[in-house]
Amino acid sequence: MxxxxxxxxxxxxxxxxFQSYEVPRRGNQTVLDVxxxxxxxxxxxxxxxxxxxxxxxxxxxxxxxxxxxWTCRTRVSRVASSGKxxxxxxxxxxxxxxxxxxxxxxxxxxAKAGGVFKPTATRAEDFAAIRPTDSKRxxxxxxxxCIGCGICYAACDxxxxxxxxxxxxxxNRAWTLVNDTRDGNGAARLRAVAGDDGCLACHSQQxxxxxxxxxxxxxxxxxxxxxxxxxxxxxxRL
Amino acid sequence: MSAEKLQTCLWLVQRIxxxxxAVAVAVHLITIIAAVQGGLTAAEIIARVGGNGAWAAFYGVxxxxxxxxxxxxxxxxxxxxxxxxNFFVNALSALFGIGLLIMGLDAVSILYRLGGG
Amino acid sequence: MRRDHPTWxxxxxxxxxxxxLALFLPVxxxxxxxxIEGEARLESFLVWSSQPWVKxxxxxxxxxxxxxxxxxxxLLALEFLPWRDWQKTLVAVSGGLSFGAGLLFLVNAx
Numbered sequence: 307m308x309x310x311x312x313x314x315x316x317x318x319x320x321x322x323x324f325q326s327y328e329v330p331r332r333g334n335q336t337v338l339d340v341x342x343x344x345x346x347x348x349x350x351x352x353x354x355x356x357x358x359x360x361x362x363x364x365x366x367x368x369x370x371x372x373x374x375x376w377t378c379r380t381r382v383s384r385v386a387s388s389g390k391x392x393x394x395x396x397x398x399x400x401x402x403x404x405x406x407x408x409x410x411x412x413x414x415x416x417a418k419a420g421g422v423f424k425p426t427a428t429r430a431e432d433f434a435a436i437r438p439t440d441s442k443r444x445x446x447x448x449x450x451x452c453i454g455c456g457i458c459y460a461a462c463d464x465x466x467x468x469x470x471x472x473x474x475x476x477x478n479r480a481w482t483l484v485n486d487t488r489d490g491n492g493a494a495r496l497r498a499v500a501g502d503d504g505c506l507a508c509h510s511q512q513x514x515x516x517x518x519x520x521x522x523x524x525x526x527x528x529x530x531x532x533x534x535x536x537x538x539x540x541x542x543r544l
Numbered sequence: 545m546s547a548e549k550l551q552t553c554l555w556l557v558q559r560i561x562x563x564x565x566a567v568a569v570a571v572h573l574i575t576i577i578a579a580v581q582g583g584l585t586a587a588e589i590i591a592r593v594g595g596n597g598a599w600a601a602f603y604g605v606x607x608x609x610x611x612x613x614x615x616x617x618x619x620x621x622x623x624x625x626x627x628x629x630n631f632f633v634n635a636l637s638a639l640f641g642i643g644l645l646i647m648g649l650d651a652v653s654i655l656y657r658l659g660g661g
Numbered sequence: 662m663r664r665d666h667p668t669w670x671x672x673x674x675x676x677x678x679x680x681x682l683a684l685f686l687p688v689x690x691x692x693x694x695x696x697i698e699g700e701a702r703l704e705s706f707l708v709w710s711s712q713p714w715v716k717x718x719x720x721x722x723x724x725x726x727x728x729x730x731x732x733x734x735x736l737l738a739l740e741f742l743p744w745r746d747w748q749k750t751l752v753a754v755s756g757g758l759s760f761g762a763g764l765l766f767l768v769n770a771x
Contacts, residue, residue, distance in 0.1 A: 463664075468623070500549075506555045509672050510736060516666045529739055533741065563737065566730060585704060640683075643687065644690070647691065648686075651693035654697045
C-alpha cells in the first residue's frame with residue numbers, strides 16, 4: 307500500500323500543542339497501529355495507553371478526528387479518507403501526558419452514583435432465583451457489558467458543561483443495580499442519582515449511545531432512573 | 545428540603561407544566577393560525593377574551609404554567625452555559641418567573657375587563 | 662464530528678427555541694397589555710405588525726413554538742414511556758410538524 311498519513315498528535319499536558327508526523331500507510335492499519343508507529347519509530351517520548359489491542363479492554367480510547375473511539379478498532383481507511391488524522395487524549399478528563407488521561411474522576415463518580423452492589427443474602431440462604439426473561443433482569447442485562455472505557459463520558463456535553471455531572475457510565479451502572487432484585491442499597495442509590503449532578507441533568511442528546519463501542523444505551527438507562535427517582539419522590543421515599 | 549428532593553421537585557414541576565403547556569400551546573397555535581386569516585385586529589382579540597370567563601381562565605392557566613416552566617428551563621441553561629454562581633442563577637430565574645407571572649396575568653385581566661368582564 | 666447525530670440537533674433546537682421563547686414572552690405580554698391604553702393603541706401596533714417582514718418574523722416565532730412543543734412532547738415520551746428505538750424517526754416527525762406549523766401561519770397571514 308502506498309502513501310503516507312499526515313498525523314497530528316497532542317503532545318504535552320493540559321497545556322500543550324499538536325505535533326505533526328508522517329506515517330506510512332499500510333493495509334488494514336488501525337489508529338493504534340499509527341500511534342504505535344510514531345512511538346517506536348519517530349518519537350519514543352510519546353505516552354499512550356493500550357492493552358489487549360483487540361477491542362476487549364477499552365484502554366486505547368482516544369479522540370480520533372474529534373470523536374471518541376477505541377483506536378485498536380478504528381480502521382485508518384474509515385476515518386482518514388483525506389490522508390489526515392488528528393489524535394487527542396479523551397475529552398472531559400485531565401490530561402496526564404500526551405494521549406494518557408487521569409481516569410480517577412470517572413471511577414470516583416461510579417462509586418458516587420451508588421454503582422456498588424450491596425448483598426442481602428447470606429451463605430445460609432439458597433441461590434436467588436431470577437429468570438433471564440424477567441423484565442428487570444432484561445433491563446439490567448442491557449447495561450452490564452460496560453467495561454468502563456470512558457468513551458461515553460468523553461462524548462457527553464453535559465459532562466463538559468457540568469464538571470460534577472455523574473455521567474453516562476456511572477448512571478448506567480446505577481440503573482443495572484436498581485434492576486438487580488438481590489441488591490439492598492436501593493433507597494440510598496436513588497438519592498445518590500437524584501441530585502443536581504445526577505440523572506436529572508441528562509438532556510437525552512444520546513452522544514453516549516452514538517459512540518459506545520459495545521452499543522449500550524446509557525440514555526435509556528438514565529430515562530429509567532428519572533422515572534424511578536420521580537416515583538420515589540412522589541411516594542416520599544427520597 | 546434536601547437538595548435531592550428539591551432537584552427532583554423542580555424536574556417534576558417542569559415536566560408537569562410541560563404537559564399543561566402541550567395542551568395550551570396546541571390550542572394557542574390553532575387559535576393563532578385561524579385568527580390571523582384575513583388580518584388580525586385588536587377588536588377581534590378583545591372580542592375573544594373580553595368578558596369571557598372561559599377564555600380568560602384558559603389564558604390564566606397558560607400564563608401560570610409558562611411562568612413556572614420558562615424560569616426552570618432558563619435556570620438550567622444559565623447553570624450550564626455561564627460561569628454565574630448558583631445563588632445568582634436561582635435568584636435571576638425566580639425573578640424572571642415572578643415577572644412573567646405579573647406581566648402575563650396583567651395582560652389577561654386587561655383584555656378581560658376591556659370586553660366588559 | 663462528534664455532534665452530527667439527529668438527537669443532538671434535536672437538543673440544540675430545543676434549547677435555542679426555549680431561550681428564544683423565554684426572551685419573547687415578556688415582549689408578548691407587554692404588547693397585549695398595550696390594550697389598557699385603549700383598543701386603538703393595540704390596533705395601531707397590530708397594523709404596524711402587518712408588514713411582511715414582521716409576518717415572516719412571526720412565522721419564525723411560530724416555528725420556534727411548534728419546535729419546542731413537538732421536541733418537548735418527544736422528550737416527555739422518552740422519559741416517561743418505556744424506551745423505543747424509533748427515537749430518531751420521532752425527531753424527524755417533530756421537525757416536520759414544526760415546519761408545517763410555521764408555513765401554515767405564513768400562508769394564512771396573507
